[in-house]
Amino acid sequence: MSTEPGRRVRVGRIVGLHGVQGQVKLESWTEPRLQIFRYQPWLLTAPGVEREMSGIRGNAQGKGMVASLPGIEDRDQAATLVGCEITVSRDLLPPPAPGEFYWVDLEGLEVVTTESVLLGRVSHLFSTGANDVMVVKDGERERLVPFVQGPYVQSVDFDAGRIVVDWDPEF
Template identity: 70%
Template sequence: MSESVERRILVGRIVGVSGVQGAIKLESWTNPRMQIFKYQPWILKSASGEKEIQGCRGREQGKGMIAELPGVCEREQAAALIGTEIWVLRSALPPPKPGEYYWADLEGLDVVTTEGIPLGRVSHLFSTGANDVLVAKDAERERMVPFVVGQYVAEIDFDARRIVVDWDPEF
């Protein structure tokens, strides 16, 4: 699966500047959020292109996060990065524990019911607080299935690139 080795995962975004020495404010979508600093190098992606950087450091500050990026030492440099996405290679992430899944690994898998009725492909997942929700899309519609393994998600087969769900195809 060489495509998954080079696959990129969006893990955060630069949302502001902090101070006058080039520190940035960032939003992390890792769990826990400080984990973003363990996944390096970062691939910074913006409208002006991409840049790979290594050695990013940071800390939590109140409800936000502050980071220092190598080569960014002035406020103007940091301000130019606002809106930049932070990506990492999938291979930078540790293997998930048994029974855990990276959402990015589930995206693109076919979704079928326990009766074999196709529901589409996983376009994305999102969290509701109560549980995660898997979104399966086909040409006609979009279905939202609670991502609850054992109750609604019967099987995840990465080799077959398929998720089997106990779900009414009309719902």
């Protein structure tokens, strides 16, 4: 599994400002969404910005979330962080339940068909609402393979660095 030191996981993003005392609005991708505050320190990144922070406090507010960041005391300071992605070290996250996977752990794995035809490597995943989809790249070729265990995903073997799929290599 890809839990090596330094591996980062995106858990959210700063999406706006709240008030005049430096608070920011967040989008959290953790479940439950308030769990984002348990994983610290955060690394905030955007073009021209890379800042590590600990001691972040926050709460839910309506459909969104508001956070107070140490050292950020006014709206102008907070504005420089809007758009930053929030990442944390992978080893801060709890182990996934059996049969569940963190997307970051799947990225980079080799993908082969049940007939051992190499399709490429997992570039990234995204959700369609109905199911998650693996983006498998082999050079310039890109395939979208539903990450549905059983019908399409036959096995995930972290030791071998491989995912076996039931998928037509011509598709």
